[in-house]
Amino acid sequence: MEAPREGRGGGPRTVTPAEKAQARQVPLRRVGALFGAHRRQLALVVAIIVASSVLAMASPFLLRTVIDQALPERDLALLSWLVLGMVGVAAVTAVLGVVQTWISTRVGQEVMHRLRTDVFAHLHRQSIGFFTRTRTGEVQSRITNDIGGMQTVVTSTATSIAANLTTVVATAVAMVALSWRLSLVSLVVLPPAIWLTRRVARMRREITTQRQRELADLNVTIEEGLSISGVQLSKTLGAGPALVDRFTASSARLVDLELRSELAGRWRMASMSVIFAAIPAVIYLSAGLPGAAGTLSIGTLVAFTALQGGLFRPLMGLLNVGVSVTASLALFARIFEYLDLPVEVDDPARPVPVDPARVRGHLRFEDVTFSYPGSDTAAVAGVNLDVPAGTSLALVGETGSGKSTLAALITRFHDPAAGRVTIDGVDLRDLRLADLAAVVGVVSQETYLLHTTVRENLRYARPGATDAEIEAAARAAQIHDLIAALPDGYDTVVGSRGHRFSGGEKQRLAIARTLLRDPRILVLDEATSALDTETERAVQRAFDELSRGRTVITIAHRLSTVRDADQIAVLDHGRIVESGTHQSLLDRHGRYAALAA
Incomplete structure (x- = not known):
């Protein structure tokens, strides 16, 4: 006591x-x-x-x-x-x-x-x-x-x-x-x-x-x-x-x-x-x-x-x-x-060697359960998902249903209490954290920018990137023209937490930063939920470029952004209650159809 x-x-x-x-x-x-x-x-x-x-x-x-x-x-x-x-x-x-x-x-x-x-x-x-x-x-x-x-x-x-x-x-x-x-x-x-x-x-x-x-x-x-x-x-x-x-x-x-x-x-x-x-x-x-x-x-x-x-x-x-x-x-x-603090999520004693360039990106959740410390209720429970390499999965559901928790398990922000998450059949807990970071890229709703230049913010993702590679990533993210129009171009200081830029501009900078890492698996965690419709269209075009050839997991409240996903999983209180394509879920007239109404 x-x-x-x-x-x-x-x-x-x-x-x-x-x-x-x-x-x-x-x-x-x-x-x-x-x-x-x-x-x-x-x-x-x-x-x-x-x-x-x-x-x-x-x-x-x-x-x-x-x-x-x-x-x-x-x-x-x-x-x-x-x-x-x-x-x-x-x-x-x-x-x-x-x-x-x-x-x-x-x-x-x-x-x-x-x-x-x-x-x-x-x-x-x-x-x-x-x-x-x-x-x-x-x-x-x-x-x-x-x-x-x-x-x-x-x-x-x-x-x-x-x-x-x-x-x-x-x-x-x-x-x-x-x-x-x-x-x-x-x-x-x-x-x-x-x-x-x-x-x-x-x-x-x-x-x-x-x-x-x-x-x-x-x-x-x-x-x-x-x-x-x-x-x-x-x-x-x-x-x-x-x-x-x-x-x-x-x-x-x-x-x-x-x-x-x-x-x-x-x-x-x-x-x-x-x-x-x-x-x-x-x-x-x-x-x-x-x-x-x-x-x-x-x-x-x-x-x-x-x-x-x-x-x-x-x-x-x-x-x-x-x-x-x-x-x-x-x-x-x-x-x-x-x-003396114990490290809750650490590198394994004997990591499985992996070449990030050869990873296909086949993602699986196998009976995954996880609870946050101090909580008596599981944030996700008994989740099973299979996302083949190069396909897209959308996670939808009400606030608190467990969508972001699943995303956090993919990046090993947390480890599941039961079950396992695998990439190409390898448990994430058997991978070095550096290898996992090279395989999985994240673009979230809140983009964090360092108080330094645009160039250094982008290079933070890959310190060895050349100026030409940085500009190529910015072009692909639909942000190069805006950067070039700044007084100091790529050497413009972004300000504390990037407050110099709008939400959509920061999102596209985050996309360019992720493109530099070239991850095989991409997690988009409600990345457009705070944007207006016009800005969302511009960011979505950048997402389309970013997603090409990758395994993509999208978390979104706006169902219009996930209707083209290869599969959609509907979560409720940490459990998957429905899964399928956009049209098949609408035809069931279940939870997804209610969300889309």
């Missing part, structure tokens, strides 16, 4: 399964596995860090020698060598720091690159059902905000841990070598510092989870409100002010979360700073006590306080890395949640 949470309006809201997944524990071993391919580079970085830290520890001992020997004895030669050594140590450690930063940043960016591409590629393999259930802005937020938010942790955490840990250990060893008694006084602050850091880390993780969720909501608002369709909707409904208020409220909550994230535990860290600053005073007091008089030289005391002062930065850095890593686990949880 889902637990209630406080909603935006102050009332309870339901915790979604995705939010539960985000709250799960992410094993550090899995995070560490991201760096597995870069072991050599990381080993080199660690070696550089260790060398740099050990080398830097020479400076306090050089300083002690300067104060206790070179200056009191006015030994200019020794002083010169000591000063030269101090400058040399600083120069070498600086160069090593640059090299270490370059290697570690490159490793981190390569890990980030792989994460981004893995998430994008994995999401691209998800079924249409996933994108139906998931908000577009949420998906974008995971790839941009979540992965971007972990950039600092990924690129610098390993090296920061190595650098700070090595420095702390080397400094502690040097402090003990100078005076083990004073070292005990200095290191007594560690237990409370670790305890406070663990509390801060837990606070940061909770806030990070809330912040990323709010960022996703903000992305959704932007996607829905500033897309061309969203702007048109808000303007026609007068919903602009409400949309701005929604965005403002979400942004204000994000400001509050950012402040809480930055200030989480700051007062605790501030108290630690005060304690660390007070330690040198305690050291001076300890050195001046009667029991310690004469046991420490001035040079040792100065060198020790210099080491102790240098211990604060790496120690706090090490503790802060722990805070950052713990907080970032919320981001890793969100990313791994997407990477």
Whole structure:
């Protein structure tokens, strides 16, 4: 049972399964596995860090020698060598720091690159059902905000841990070598510092989870409100002010979360700073006590306080890395949640080899049944159809009868729960998705065009197509003359989602795009239902060209567009209730005749 949470309006809201997944524990071993391919580079970085830290520890001992020997004895030669050594140590450690930063940043960016591409590629393999259930802005937020938010942790955490840990250990060893008694006084602050850091880390993780969720909501608002369709909707409904208020409220909550994230535990860290600053005073007091008089030289005391002062930065850095890593686990949880999504429709383990150019296009539905997730009623049930190669099948029926579901099964947007769909006797589930896409072409009612040129929109179907082939496809689709009349011809930018063009023009562009792929099976999913009669005639002529020599499955409300089909199947509540030619179905005076009346 889902637990209630406080909603935006102050009332309870339901915790979604995705939010539960985000709250799960992410094993550090899995995070560490991201760096597995870069072991050599990381080993080199660690070696550089260790060398740099050990080398830097020479400076306090050089300083002690300067104060206790070179200056009191006015030994200019020794002083010169000591000063030269101090400058040399600083120069070498600086160069090593640059090299270490370059290697570690490159490793981190390569890990980030792989994460981004893995998430994008994995999401691209998800079924249409996933994108139906998931908000577009949420998906974008995971790839941009979540992965971007972990950039600092990924690129610098390993090296920061190595650098700070090595420095702390080397400094502690040097402090003990100078005076083990004073070292005990200095290191007594560690237990409370670790305890406070663990509390801060837990606070940061909770806030990070809330912040990323709010960022996703903000992305959704932007996607829905500033897309061309969203702007048109808000303007026609007068919903602009409400949309701005929604965005403002979400942004204000994000400001509050950012402040809480930055200030989480700051007062605790501030108290630690005060304690660390007070330690040198305690050291001076300890050195001046009667029991310690004469046991420490001035040079040792100065060198020790210099080491102790240098211990604060790496120690706090090490503790802060722990805070950052713990907080970032919320981001890793969100990313791994997407990477762990099962692929509902995937390539088979052993695909049947097929040459798309040799496919005849014989399509069969064999006792096919399919239900959408969460539905108790089958969208299609017990469907049997045989469409010989080169013939046409029309699917008709009322809205919700299952026509588009059958089309989605042909393209493997979904897989049937029972039965099978075959092309030339091969189950679609045994074909590689790329091979199936080369065999089956789709022209739907809603044509999606990319925000780029006409030429690139057409070439999207076949990246290797020449300009001559693109123009030939446009001519066949009855759209070449219109494109040529545009200010920039084929280099004209179509605008967001192709809103520069009318519905009929976009349809003909989609037909030209499909012609470039030259599929053996063509699915026309209510492709002319939104067009006026004159435009429909022009598009239909393009369809006639596109359909020549192919197996065609047409879904239509207007029966005038399917009367010449070789066979017509009438669906009702997911079942075929009639099938035959246009005239034979009219003669039966059944469901088809009623639709045609």
